[in-house]
Amino acid sequence: MEICVRLGRNVRRLREAQGWSQEDYADRAGIHRTYVSDIERGRRNPTITVVEKLAVPFAVPAGDLLA
Template sequence: MPIPPHRAAFGARVRELRNEHGWSQEDFAHRAELDRTYVSGIERGRRNPTLDIIYRLAQTLGVPASDLLA
């Protein structure tokens, strides 16, 4: 099944912001209190995070949730 473009874009934005912080997926996952494989799935567009997870990611990255959806 192909990855929906909106999930791929969301994952790319999360990855971009994570890299700006200089965090590995493991570092980021630990800070966000998520499993590293879940973060990997989000960044690859394989996971469809809930609104609660989107807010947790945004808070960990220090950005408004809307920045992840832009």
């Protein structure tokens, strides 16, 4: 599966496991909600510094989001 799609599925799975809305999560990550929506749909190819921001609310290593 393409890496942007894997990232999106991992973000959605972890976000939903926390019971957070996209807006809740976006606020925690310091990223705009529409960007989170695009990420979850595999429609963004973010830089690694963005992946690190995405990982912070989940307290997981950034690399885990690409698995």
